[in-house]
Amino acid sequence: MNLENTLTFAQQQDQQDPLSAYQDLFHQPVINNKAVLYFTGNSLGLSPKAAKSYVNAELDEWAKWGVEGHFHATNPWVSYHEILTPASAMIVGAKESEVVCMNSLTTNLHLLFVSFYRPTKQRYKIISEAKMFPSDRYLLETQAQHHGFEPDDAIIEVAPREGEHLIREEDILATIAAHGDQVALVFFGGVNYFTGQLFDMKKLTDAAHQVGALAGFDLAHAAGNIPLNLHDWNVDFAAWCTYKYLNGSAGNVGAIFVHERHGENTEIPRFGGWWGHNKERRFLMENQFEPMNGAEGWQLSNAPVMGMAILKSSLDIFQEVGMEKLRTKSIKLTAFLEFVFNNVIELFPDINLEIITPADSNQRGCQLSVKLEGTDKRFFQALTDAGVIADFREPNVIRLAPTPLYNSFEDVYRFGQILTNLLTSWK
Template sequence: MIFENTLTFAQQQDSQDILADYRQKFYHPVIKGKEVLYFTGNSLGLQPKAAKEYVNAELDDWARWGVEGHFHATNPWVSYHEILTPASAMIVGAKESEVVCMNSLTTNLHLLFVSFYRPTQQRFKIISEAKMFPSDRYLLETQVQHHGFKPEDAIIEVAPRKGEHLIREEDILAAITEHGDELALVFFGGVNYFTGQLFDMKKLTDAAHQVGAIAGFDLAHAAGNVPLNLHDWNVDFAAWCTYKYLNGSAGNVGAIFVHERHGENTELQRFGGWWGHNKERRFLMENHFEPMKGAEGWQLSNAPVMGMAILRSSLDIFQAVGMEKLRAKSIKLTAYLEFVFNQVVEKFSDINLEIITPEAPEERGCQLSVKLVGIDKSFFQALTEAGVIADFREPDVIRLAPTPLYNSFEDVYRFGQTLSHLLETWK
């Protein structure tokens, strides 16, 4: 498609966008009396307008029923998490038995590592990407230490080659082969938070399995962003948060995936809690833990219903739209942002702003990471003051996420106009 950096073109694309009406289902922040251009769905998604209605319904049932709401609320709380399962399974390409919403992201990963990182003196190494999200790196460091290993011996980080920003797939595969006999786990972020690089999770999973290792993923920046097919890819386990692309509200409940071949194995080591216990006998208050089959067997505590109600208001939208339509718009909208950005920046040869996210649509989601070269963080602060809400990651990257559910082509065009004005005054 031939793009044009004009308001007429952007508005024409919006008029043809079959998802355009969904923009009105979200609140758009107004700061200093002006609606901002919000490109931070990769950090915190916008609030669905229906969220208040969904939460109020549970508050009303709490007022009406008290503790009996667990069984008599319109959506009984004892099984509330099950309402979120169909949409969650659709989003990550899983069977419903393989998915459950619970806890929070890093908590869930630690719980999954209990089951899937079982190192021996021979097999103890973990291969991951360099420049992981810090919480994941802390997870790996403390997990290997917990098992008596040194991080410098156990954690193998695959980094971009010198002078490059992205990790080459062949370098990951080579590392898996090189350390195969000692490898316990391959663990990557499905989409790297810093560069926006989308990894080939099926290929990494296959490579891990070929050397006898487990494959797991942090999908914080992938779930709700890119199509996933975890079951068919044979991924062993995964976890994700719900407050980024899934618009679940700040710090809300996370979710996990456990492949059915593991979920059916109730002998698999795990930490127990009463919500993961056989639900037919849960309230008999027995002493022996009998895990449920499927991902639900990793639950610990009963559902945080109010937070889940907020998440439900967004997942209902995802279920109505489907990932195929979201991905189609995402590819087009991200490409338009890339086009507008490059058109603006090429006029300013003395200022170097470089997109470090892969150019190929199949290697990225709806995020573009822009490296500041010769410009400090004050440029990002000026962008914020001008009404563009993006985010900054040290030492020098601005991340922009044109989210297909609520961002428009006109948003992208107006971003280009704002960027152009700032660069003119910056000179």
């Protein structure tokens, strides 16, 4: 596709976009009486317009049935989480038995580490990416400490080489091989939150298994962003939130994946709760925990129905569209943002502007992380005041995520015009 940084081109692309109608299914923010350009689906997705009706339906069921809604609501609450499973499994490329929505992201990861990080004196090291999301780093530190290890010894971070922004795949694979029989776990973010770099999860999983370790992933920035194939990649476990690309609302319920070879092994140690207990005997209130088969055996508590109703309003859209169509648009839309930004770079040769996200679409999702040397948070605030909702990371990186469900090519074009005007006055 020959790209042009013009309004006419952007509008033509929107007219030809088979997913353009989905933009109208989401509320577009209006801040200070002004419609804004929203590029932070990598932080919090937009609200589906249907979310209110989905929640209201459950509020009506509550009003009608009280506690009996658990069994007699149109979607009985006792099994409400199960109606989220087909779409969730489709999004991450899993069998339905391997996926369940529950708890929140870091809570889920700690629960999974109970089962899958079981270090010994010989095999205790965790290999991860440097500059991972802080919550993941805190997870690793406290898990290592819980098992009696010093974090700086147990955690091996693979960092970009000097003067580079991205982690080289060969450096990850070499690190795994070098530590060999000391490695208990390879744990990465599927997409790095800061740079937007997409890691080859199949390769990392294979490398972990070759040295006798397990492989797990935080998919917060991957689920709903890129096509995943967790089952066929043989990933051991994964977890993700639903409030970013999955538009589940702030702080809403998370989800987990446990490969069936582990899920069918009910002898794997875990922390138990009554929603993970054999559901045929759950209400007999027995003392002995009997975990369910599959990912559901890691559940603790009953479903938070109101939050799940919001999530369902978005997952229904994902199930209708499918990840293949979303990815096709995402690649085009992100490429257009890259093109527009490179045009801006040419206009300001004296300002050090740089995209630190991989240029190869196979190594990124829809996020572009942009380094604006010589600017600071004051510039980001000016961008916000001009009507662009993006995400700032110290010291000078702006993260932009043109999300295919609700962002348009015209959004991207208008961002380029605003950025150009701001840099002109900033000089």
